[in-house]
Amino acid sequence: MDAGEHGTAPDRPLSLAPERFSRTGRPAYAVIDIGSNSVRLVVYDEIGRAPFPRFNEKALCQLGDGLARTGALTPDGAARTLAALRRFHAIADAMAVSRIDVLATEAVRRASNGPDLVAQITAQTGLPVRVLSGDEEAFFGALGIVSGFYRPTGLSGDMGGGSLEIADVRDDRVGSQRISLPLGALPVRRLLESGLDSAKARIDALLRDGVPPELSGGTFYAVGGGWRAFARVHLAARRAPVQVVHGHAVPAAELRDFAKSILKLSPAKIATLPGLPRRRAVTLPAAALVLDRTLKWLRPERVVFSMLGVREGWLYSQLSEAERYLDPLVEGAQSFGLPFARVPAFAPALTQWTAGLFPNETRAEQRLRVAACALSDYAWRDEAGLRAAESFRRLLQFPLIGLDHAERVFLAAAIHARYGGSADDPVLSPAIGLLRPELVRRAQLLGRALLLGYRLAGGVPEILAAAAVHIDDKRVRLIVRPAARVPESEVVADRLKLLANAAGVRRIEVIEAEPGDRRDGGS
Structure with a gap:
């Protein structure tokens, strides 16, 4: 799955081509992402180098809730997921989407009954499901960083509902160092039930045992809904002149201090934070804690938040080599x-x-x-x-x-x-x-x-x-x-x-x- 040997990419073509850009005749493309906490449909205007989301909807299905205790997906979570897939499939059909790719991540790949859910999705919608391994999830998350920034170099970190993936990014490609750890929003919320100090110690142990020394320093590109919500709160608190998550760059030390300030707040106070999406209130402490401990361990100089992740990395992987090198x-x-x-x-x-x-x-x-x-x-x-x-x-x-x-x-x-x-x-x-x-x-x-x-x-x-x-x-x-x-x-x-x-x-x-x-x- 490596994108190739590390090296310097050639300069990307910068010419304009009006004949390639018309508002008609461009078939739409969709990705459905089945995560541990949510299922999301994104319909893009085309499979291209910089596609615009035409439609974006998320259903909080909590598929991975209880997975750590039972090793299986709950019937309620599976039912909610199937209902979301049926709705998303109908929407995509109505929009005349030319292709729908369905990706599943941590919850489905870990659950003993994950294959049963995959079979039901295909039976009810006709859609095949690609269950990503932890290595593949890290790879495509990092490839999303490659697709979304100008010659990025550093580390990508993608915190989802069930897991945290970290990989090294080298300009136009993903490096060979990639890991996946059970540090998503759902398992970390459970760790926090035993107290902040206990959760911090457990997270530190997982990072210490799971992160190779090569993954450290430079720029850390933060991906995932929990960290995007964290970025929105930070932007609002700073009254930043540009209130856009993608490309929001912050010194790592400043961000750790902000994360620690979030962890001191009561749930009621967190719920009132400006910029915070209402549904993210319960997972914000988990996102703040994992970000703080990850930055402590990796020691990057700065953090850059990304709106692009696994879905966009997957889309980018479908392009020809020539298309990937477009700016x-x-x-x-x-x-x-x-x-x-x-x-x-x-x-x-x-x-x-x-x-x-x-x-x-x-x-x-x-x-x-x-x-x-x-x-x-x-x-x-x-x-x-x-x-x-x-x-x-x-x-x-x-x-x-x-x-x-x-x-x-x-x-x-x-x-x-x-x-x-x-x-x-x-x-x-x-x-x-x-x-x-x-x-x-x-x-x-x-x-x-x-x-x-x-x-x-x-x-x-x-x-x-x-x-x-x-x-x-x-x-x-x-x-x-x-x-x-x-x-x-x-x-x-x-x-x-x-x-x-x-x-x-x-x-x-x-x-x-x-x-x-x-x-x-x-x-």
């Missing part, structure tokens, strides 16, 4: 942005138009610029006066993957500027504080260049290809060849002035150049 942010941005653009083919033209704006641009910076181009026309149907502010708010919350919170703010700020938003717009605060001043300026510059491109070419790629913009420390030059046909325009001049202001220069020039003229910069 998750760029794929998500064009999947969201291009079908809603007036002229989808204009976005690739913008990537060329903006390519020379930033000398010595890194690959990480390039992917943000390309993503901004893909999103640059998604809000054109909004009322003109609302586009800038609403775009900023949406992109701070939109389920894009492959970026951290600061990169999310950068992307939102660039699109805000593209729609004419000013640098002192109150809507930017407090999120804009996540960016260094030079990155704020960079986002403004990129957004103003996109605004100029749309105004100059009217969404026509051929017109934009016949023009180029150059910025130095004294001026902004717009170089226009005859095919552009619009060298004299007051509106274009106004957009040039906005670009010059973002660049910190005052002088603007519009130059008409013939093909081959050295002044056109070879663009």
Whole structure:
């Protein structure tokens, strides 16, 4: 199941492909995940590199409740699970889903009557069930991290209802070190019934005996519903400017302190915590305790929370090698942005138009610029006066993957500027504080260049290809060849002035150049 030898992945392609992104003719795909505590159906818009969940529903079936005492699934838990599967199958059929994969994890694989439940599911729904081993669950959970972040390196930890899986992640692949421990929400809740100190000692013993020394340090990617709920509480407590779980990064020491503060609260107080989903109140202490002890043992420098886990890792494993190497942010941005653009083919033209704006641009910076181009026309149907502010708010919350919170703010700020938003717009605060001043300026510059491109070419790629913009420390030059046909325009001049202001220069020039003229910069 290893993804291959550890190594450095090649750079991912960053080109835009409008022909691949249409709102019609894309068959939906579904995964049903049978866990120890819940059963969930997620319907994705397609099997792709950055699929968007079209439908997401969870049923708390508590399938693993009592498993430790009896070694078997309870009749009530099995009945609830079968009912959930029948409902989910009907929903998927009604949505014309092209394929449904059913995965089962800790409770089903450990239970003496797990095979009986699997047989009943297939008999009642016609759906085969893939029961994952502990190693496979760790592998696919870690593969979810590979699919959801930009070149992640560190450890993945997936705490579910019945177990905790830990694996090492090396850029584009999952390493050979993978473990599964009985430290899910349900068994840890039972440990806590004997007292916090007793539960802590038992968890420490399991970690000490089960975690090899190679699994330590670096970044810890936290996966699973309990830890996502914990992240929401932390985001609310910090009043974080970006209230998105995916990509929420916190120093490990800070997170351990927060976990310990949760463990001191009464159940009644926990139930009132801002940001906490109501159903997660009873399992939050277990999630906090396992996170605290796991971080103590693994000693990572920071924790990054992930919305992607086993389901997305499984989906990612179904892709071709070429599809896996596509950039998750760029794929998500064009999947969201291009079908809603007036002229989808204009976005690739913008990537060329903006390519020379930033000398010595890194690959990480390039992917943000390309993503901004893909999103640059998604809000054109909004009322003109609302586009800038609403775009900023949406992109701070939109389920894009492959970026951290600061990169999310950068992307939102660039699109805000593209729609004419000013640098002192109150809507930017407090999120804009996540960016260094030079990155704020960079986002403004990129957004103003996109605004100029749309105004100059009217969404026509051929017109934009016949023009180029150059910025130095004294001026902004717009170089226009005859095919552009619009060298004299007051509106274009106004957009040039906005670009010059973002660049910190005052002088603007519009130059008409013939093909081959050295002044056109070879663009």
